[in-house]
Amino acid sequence: MKDEVTSTEERRENLKGMGCARKRVEDVRFTQGKGNYVDDIKMDGMLFGDFVRSPYAHARVTSINKEAALAIPGVVAVLTAEDLAPLGLHWMPTLAGDKQMVLADGKVLFQGQEVAFVVANDRYAASDGVEAVEVDYEDLPVVTDPFKALEPDAPVLREDLEGQTEGAHGPRKHHNHIFTWEQGDEAATEQVMSTADVVAEEMVYYHRTHPNPLETCGCVASMDKVTGKLTLYGTFQAPHAIRTIVSLISSIPEHKIRVVSPDIGGGFGNKVGAYSGYVCSVVASIVTGKPVKWVEDKMDNLMSTAFARDYWMKGKIAATKEGKITGLHCHVIGDHGGFDACADPTKFPAGFFNICTGSYDIPTAYLSVDGVYTNKAPGGVAYRCSFRVTEAAYFIERMIEVLAIKLDMDSAELRRINFIKKEQFPYQSALGWEYDSGDYHTAWDKALEAVDYKALRAEQAQRIEDFKAGKTRKLMGVGLSFFTEIVGAGPVKNCDILGLGMFDSCEIRIHPTGSAIARLGTISQGQGHATAFAQIIASEIGIPADDITLEEGDTDTAPYGLGTYGSRSMPVAGAATAMASRKIKAKAQMIAAYLLEVHDDDVEFDVDRFAVKGNPERFKTMKEIAFAAYNQAIPGVEPGLEAVSYYDPPNMTYPFGAYICVMELDVDTGEHEIRKFYALDDCGTRVNPMIIEGQVHGGATEGYAIAMGQEIAYDEMGNHKTATLMDFFVPTAMETPTYQTDFTVTPSPHHPIGAKGVGESPNVGSVPAFSNAVHDAFRAFGLVQSHMPHDHWRVWRIADELGLHG
Ligand code: PCD
Ligand SMILES: [Cu+]
Known part of the structure; x- marks a missing residue:
């Protein structure tokens, strides 16, 4: 043998x-x-559904006339809220404990909101039908600014909630207020702030953006009248949860529902939640007895499905003269749009934002988040964010820079003296998490050495002199970022979605x-x-x-x-x-x-x-x-x-990493050039290094897009200004930086093979690195804080405001 x-x-x-x-x-x-993607699925007699969408951001819907649409050859049916109401399906529950209109029920709350569902023999007839549906609107005052939404006389957005003082996550303070979420010790934090040597204060805004996956959202619903079985193909990131939700809201028994996610062309969190298209396709299939397909186009996707971020984060960070951080205070206004459809574990209305003490040993902290309704699209957690960790990492990594300015210190050193030490793990954070493992100092030293940090700073100092002497019009920024992620939701004891434990x-x-x-x-x-x-x-x-x-x-x-x-x-x-x-x-x-x-x-x-x-x-x-x-x-x-x-995991995993970006900025054009991007990730045991590297390239490219140009923007009337790829920045091979990847391995002590997640890390870690590079370039000229995205115009404007245009 x-x-x-x-x-x-x-x-x-x-x-x-x-x-x-x-x-x-x-x-x-x-x-x-x-x-084999959803749009590749073709079934006998399959119909196609498309939405009539609201051109208004806030309006009353006074009448809907279907007649002309139904007269168009090929149009089979037009569904409105009135048709769904008898089935109790004109509203649906959201993952955040709110409810959302499936089709406009008397009013609309954001531009692009679904008003009617036209079902036809093919996509073209459906599209003609959409044009022919006559809707009368009476426009209402629009609020797109979450701060204005909280003013006493702000228009009431959610009339369905009027007079309701209790929300899904506790008391509501105002008619456009959704929830308040608090963590940490407020009194102790105030105490630290009032006695600290140094306190730095800043408003950090992480703008609204969108994951924009290559493939949009879609589904094919097929109700077999003979067997009573519903088959639902769709771009679902959580097919089992969708099955349970469909069963609960339609009362079709769960064993009579088969949900299939075929190949998916990128999810990025965009495909976690439930959308009107799913409900309408299912209803249309039941009504017509035929399979019904619904697939969004790019504009539909950018306008109406899960956006990301839109967090206004007001921070205060206290430290000793030597730079030892003693306290962190953060208040967030979270703009959730017309409905709170944020896909967080139920007990976490602001996701895992309370990881915002980052990689630092901060003894005292307090955080409060207020969720607010505005006339914008719902969503809120997608885009490689791991439940608001991106916002948290951006916040703390900006606050560290702001503090470094105040202390007149090198921010790499400021990070180093505040890192949680290797021997402190498992580490209990002031805002409630137990970090499983980490070795931040080793990773940081490796990263700084890999980019020759000292030489970069020397070069930068020379550049500043040259700039002042009129020898160059380019500035150089070194963007540092050290992040700690929290992924792997999660223990059933504290993580569930609509009651379903997250095993x-x-x-x-x-x-x-x-x-x-x-x-x-x-x-x-x-x-x-x-x-x-x-x-x-x-x-x-x-x-x-x-x-x-x-x-x-x-x-x-x-x-x-x-x-x-x-x-x-x-x-x-x-x-x-x-x-x-x-x-x-x-x-x-x-x-x-x-x-x-x-x-x-x-x-x-x-x-x-x-x-x-x-x-x-x-x-x-x-x-x-x-x-x-x-x-x-x-x-x-x-x-x-x-x-x-x-x-059922005993804890989350806490991957971390050190990212460094070296950027050149042209003061006169606002253009940037990424000279170097170094990304060190520690995701514990590495299962497939090639996949990990690909994940880092992909996530860092998204981070680059977000930091340097991508945004979902609205005007004051609530018009969506970035609903096409002409306006919404997606980097091509031309703009995409070259990445240098690296790693350390600190296994998770509670995971059977010691692995931590990695997919989201590069977005979480890279956004602060890019943004900090922009800020760093202007630090010597007095810039403290400026909002993303740092597109050419905004960079030019910073230079202008700092008086660098002479
Ligand atoms: N240590 C380790 C870790 C990891 N890994 C690998 O890597 C990946 C990843 O992983 P993870 O981290 O665990 O993750 P997942 O869960 O799988 O996934 C998710 C993620 O993922 C990312 N990435 C990606 N990619 C692609 N291609 N596509 C997509 O879509 C996407 N998305 C994104 C997102 S956004 Mo969210 O949803 O927002 O929440 S979350 C997310 C896989 O494959 C795995 O296996 C390995 O190897 N190792
Ligand atoms: Cu996420």
Whole structure:
């Protein structure tokens, strides 16, 4: 039985397990046009639905006339709130405990709001029908500024809530107020502020933006009248949750609903929530008896689906003269638009914003967040934000810079003296989290060394002199960012969505010939789950990753899980995958021992086999064991080889990283050039380094877009000014910086393989790095704070205001 062919190392390599830069198995299909997206789904007799949308940001809908639309050839039906009301479906619950109009019920609250749903034989007829629906509006005063929305005489936006003083998250202070969320010790923080050597105060605004995935949102609803079964294909980041929600609001029994997320062309949080299009397609399919497809165009997507950010963060940070931070105070006004449809865990109306003490050992802190209604689109948590962590990281990383200015200190040093120390983990933060692990000083030193920080500062000093001497019109900024993320929601004890605990799952079946299929409760939108999760199984049970099929997204087959967002797949489903693998391994051990005629304890695992302890020549490969599981009656062991794990993580994971951006700014044109972008990530155990690198490139490019130009902007009348790709900045290969990636590895102590999430980190970490670079370039000329996005015009204006244009 001696294995002459391969060494242990070769056997290990053959598995393509954890740590292997395995090529993404998905890409064979994607690069050959064989992806299967929602819009690729075609069914017999399928109809197409499209929305009549409001041109007004705030108006009363006085009448809707469908006649002309119904007369258009091909138009089959026109649904309005009146049609949905008898079914109780004209409003739907949001993930934030609010409710939202499915179709305009008497009024509209934002431009682009869904008013009527036209169903036709094809997309073109539907579009003609949309044009022909006559809607009469009576415009109402518009509020797009959340501060004005809170003034006593501000127009009442949500008339449905009038007089309601209790919201989903406690008392409401004003008719446009949604919730107040407080964390930390207010009195102690005030005390620190009033006695501190130094207090820096600043308003930090993280503007409204949008994840703008390549593929827009869409679905195909198909109600089979004979079986009573509803099949719903859609771009869902949480297919199981969608099934439960559909069941609860439609009262179709859950086993009669099958939700399928096929391939998804980027989610970025945009596809977590529930949209009117889903409800209307389901109703239209029930009414017409035919499958109904709804797929947004780009404008629909940019105008009406989950926006991101729009947080006004007022900060106060206190420190000693030497720069030791003693307290942090933060008050946020969160602009939620017309409905609070923020996709946060139920108990966290401001997401995990209370990670805003960042990577620093800040003993005392207080945070309060007020959610506000305005005449803008709902949403609020998408875009690689991991539940408002991006806003939190931006806030603290700006406040550190502001404090450094006040102390006249180098901000790299200010960070270093305030970092939580390695020996302080697990670290209890003042605002409530227990950070699992970290080694910030090591990462910071590595990063500063990699970019030769000292040399950069020397070069910058010279540049400032040259600028003052009239030798150059370009300034140089060094943007520093050190972030701590919180991902992997989350422990069922404090994280749920609409009552559904945020565990996740994996089911593995080993086939008799030793290959396998694994199904997860998560769903890839481009992250490469099929590649990476197979690698975990490969290492855990010794079957080559290439012999493992991975499936997600079909609720008829996949185990229940809460889906993919908030970088939770690796921390939660990844853990479930390891745990299910270990169950299989335990059974395999019993089978091996039986086959080798020794006691269970006398065999040990060796890469891809169980061998007799002290006698490695006597072994059974996993392949042999798999066959035996189906082929022999083994006393005390059930036939078959499969397992399922539902994993409830004991804590979140806390990835971190150090990002540094070196930027050149042209004072006269406002143009920028990214000279260098260095990104060090620590996501614990790295499963697939190539995927991680790709994630960092993607997320940092989004961060670049957000910091340097991308925004969702409205005028005072609530007109959406950036609803096309002509106005909404998306970087191309021309603008995208070149990234230098790096890493350290600090495993998560509570995760079975020590992995933390990474997908969201690069957005969280890069935005402050880009923004700080802009601020840093102007620091010597007196700039303290300026709002993103730092497009050419805004940069030019900073220079102008600082008097740099002569
Ligand atoms: N340590 C580690 C970690 C991780 N990993 C890998 O990496 C990735 C990621 O992961 P994660 O972090 O766990 O995450 P997920 O859960 O999976 O995912 C999610 C994310 O993801 C990101 N990325 C991406 N990519 C792509 N391509 N697409 C997309 O869409 C996207 N999105 C975005 C977002 S936004 Mo939210 O939703 O806002 O909340 S959240 C998010 C995968 O594949 C995994 O496996 C590895 O390897 N290792
Ligand atoms: Cu997020």
